[in-house]
Amino acid sequence: MLSVRHLQAGYGAAQVLFDISLDVGAGEVVTLLGRNGMGKTTTIRSIMGLLRPMGGEVRFDGAAVTGQAPYRVAQTGIGLVPEGRQIFPTLTVEENLIATSATRTGRRWTLGSVYELFPRLKERRSNLGTQISGGEQQMLAIGRALMTNPKLLILDEATEGLAPLIRAEIWSCLKRLRGEKQSILVIDKNVDALAGFADRHVIVEKGRSVWTGTSAELTADTTLKDRYLHV
Structure with a gap:
């Protein structure tokens, strides 16, 4: 579904990405792991068209989307939960939630189904x-992305700064989405939690x-955690 090959990107003269390759298949959950400052968010920004790559290729559903405008990338069926x-x-x-609503093939996410996934949002709908709260904002960001009815859901720092109980609720949500065959690419630092339900990992x-x-x-x-993930 998503194919990234030899992606290079940066900001002005400062190159951040030198050679990023990854794949997300239909119905897969794939994580992007690494210490702070290693290029994870820059990778997401490059995929979404928020940053124009210097080189490499991004393909989605077989079509090249490298360097396209963010709204064009979103229209292909990628929903972003930004950092x-x-x-x-x-x-x-x-x-x-209504502002981002879009109809695509497959599951139809509606206000009702998002509220069923996150009952707190229904309580706070006005x-x-x-x-x-911050946790409710994260639920809202996920619900907003789901309202675009994405083929691929991307989450950048899915549980950063959240209390343990809210974090557990987000993990539960992602596990449920995985069970419904939603393709997901997720960045987060909670490696043990991610290893419990993700199919593959890219460091x-x-x-x-x-x-x-x-x-x-x-x-x-x-050795992987000590070599690449621990500060």
Whole structure:
């Protein structure tokens, strides 16, 4: 579904990505792992067209989307939950969800199904984006992305800064989506939680994808965390 090959990108004269390659198949959950500053978010920005790559290729559903405008990339069927949530602060919870609603083939996410997934959002549906907690904002960001009915859901720092109970609720949500065959690419630092439900993992080090493997392989190789993930 998503194929990234030898992606290179940066900001001005500062190159951040030198050789990123990864794949996400239909119905797969794939993680992008690595220490801070290794290029994970830059990879997502390059995939989404928020940053124009210097080289390499991004293909989605067989079509090249490298360097296309973000709205064009989104129209192909990729839904983004960005780092920092970036919900619309002057809209209500319900207005945030309705604003991104789009019809695509496959499952039809509606207000009702998002509220069923996240009952707290239904309780807060009349609150402005600034009047809900950080955890609720993250739920809203996920619900907003699902309302685009994406073929691929991308989450950048899925549980960063969230309380343990809210974090567990987000993991539960992602496990449920996986069970429904939703393709997901996720960045997060909670490796043990990710290994519990992700199909494959890609480790990024200094702008290069240096390791790819299954959850079983990640768990079995005790040197990987020390080499690439621990500070």
